[in-house]
Structures are given as structure tokens and as C-alpha cells.
Amino acid sequence: MRQTDSHDDPSVEQRILHDLGYFGFFLHLHRGGRSGKQPVLVRLLAAGGTMPQRELQESLPITSASLSELLAKLEAEGLVTRLRSRTDRRQQTIALTEAGRARAREAVEGRRAFERRALACLTEEEVADLADKLDRLAAHWRALEAEHTTKKGEAACNKR
Template sequence: MQHQFNELFDRYYKSWRGIESAYDKIAANHGVTSNIMNILTLLYKQRSPMTQNELSKELNLSRQTVTSVVDSLEARGLVTRSIAEGDRRSRVISLTEQGRASGREMGRAMRRIELSAFEALSGEDQIAFVDNMEKLWHGLAHALGEE
């Protein structure tokens, strides 16, 4: 039985790393890291500015990582940073026109590839896959005492 679990987890880790690598390649095709791609596409999808704290929570990234990525995006002219109303310690991140175009382009490319990959699954399997991913995520959060 232990051998079966070891094989199952080996397949799980290989799949996880493969999926992560695929997103890294999508980002690299656009000349950015996956963290940059994720922040740009999230801001584009939200269609409104977000605080760095909101970005951190939504993407499960450390505050330090978000700050570093936002610094890079700001230097590239893709985002602006301003002080949040009512909380001078909080920074609001907004896409520039160039950032909006980049977020749209990357988001569309990512979605095309995801849709192509999802075609390998039936509609029922797609739903089951996402449902099971959510269960695993919540199970891990519970095991870590986060839920």
C-alpha cells in the first residue's frame, strides 16, 4: 500500500511541476516571470486597482514578493503605485495603458493554452478536476492550520 502512495505522490509532484513549468514558459514567451504575468493578468481581470495586500492574498504570494514584482512593473512603466485613501501605509496598484495591453495579451495567450489543454478532458472531467483541486487546496490549508 505504501508503494502505491509513493507512486501516486510521485505522479502528483511531477504533474504539479509540469503545470508550473508550463505557466513559466507562457510567461517567458512574453519576456516576464510567472509572478509578473500573474499580477498583470489579475489586475487586468479585476478591471480596477488593487492594494499590494490584496494582490498578496489573491495570488498567495508574500508581501515581499509582491513589493519586488510591483517595483519591477513600475520601472517598466506597466503599473503606477499610489497611497490608498484612508490608509497611508497601504499602496494601490493601477495598470498603465501599456500594462493593460500587456495584461490583456498575456491573459488571452494563457487562456488559449489552458483551453487547448482542457480539451483533453470531458466537460464532466473538467469540473471534477477543478473541484478536486479545490478540495486538495482546502485540505492542505486545513492541515497547515489555516482554515
């Protein structure tokens, strides 16, 4: 067994950030991610089964090219149809098929089951406390991001 000094032991901050990274990976892997087939189907289901393609694209963290490719795959699987707008032929409305609705419902139920299992080791009080702490941390990180963005903008202006 090797001896470690204090430089080898991760700090509590390092442990937390490492764990948060793992949690992100775990959520992406087990909850379906934020882009891909499942989130598109779930988003369409939440919108009543149909949605303009532009609105769908704006509601997801995905490029329009990636969404077009994804929709082609979903259409080939018989999960969605694309309908041209009668008023503007450039616009398309995306609609879930019955198979798409069923797959979206399965995804929603799977997410709900995962959410119940994911926090099952904590009491209700601990879950509420964790949620409050994560909300504070998220607000702090948004402020750091805004600060970083402002500094980048100022640096770009100073280069001109």
C-alpha cells in the same frame, strides 16, 4: 534487458502521485505560476485595473516583501504605477498602465489557449469525469491537511 520484480515496478498510487507532481511543474511552467509578474498583472486586470496594494497582496500567495520587489520591477518596466492614498499616506493603490493592460490581456489569452490545448486529448465527458475525480481528491487532501494541522496543534499544546 534487465528483469524486474514487483518491488521495482511503481504502484499505481506512486504513478499517480508522480504524475500529479509533473502536472504541477508543467502548469507552473506553462500557465504562468501563481506568483510573479504575470499573475499580478492578471489579478489587477480582473479588478478593473486598479487595486489597493494590501488587497492585491492578500489575493496572491506572495509575501508583502516579495510583492513590493515585484511591483518595483513592474513599475520600472512601465507596466504599473503606484499611487499614494490621499486619505492614508501609508497606503498605495496599484494601477495598470496601458502597456500593463496589454500585457495582462496577452497573459489571459495565453492562459485560455493553453487551457484549450492542455486537455485536447480528452473528450468532453472525460474532462468532466476527471474534474469530478480531482475535486474529490482535493477535498480529501484538504481533510488530510486539516487533520495534520489539528494533530500538530495538539502536539504543541501537550508540550506546554
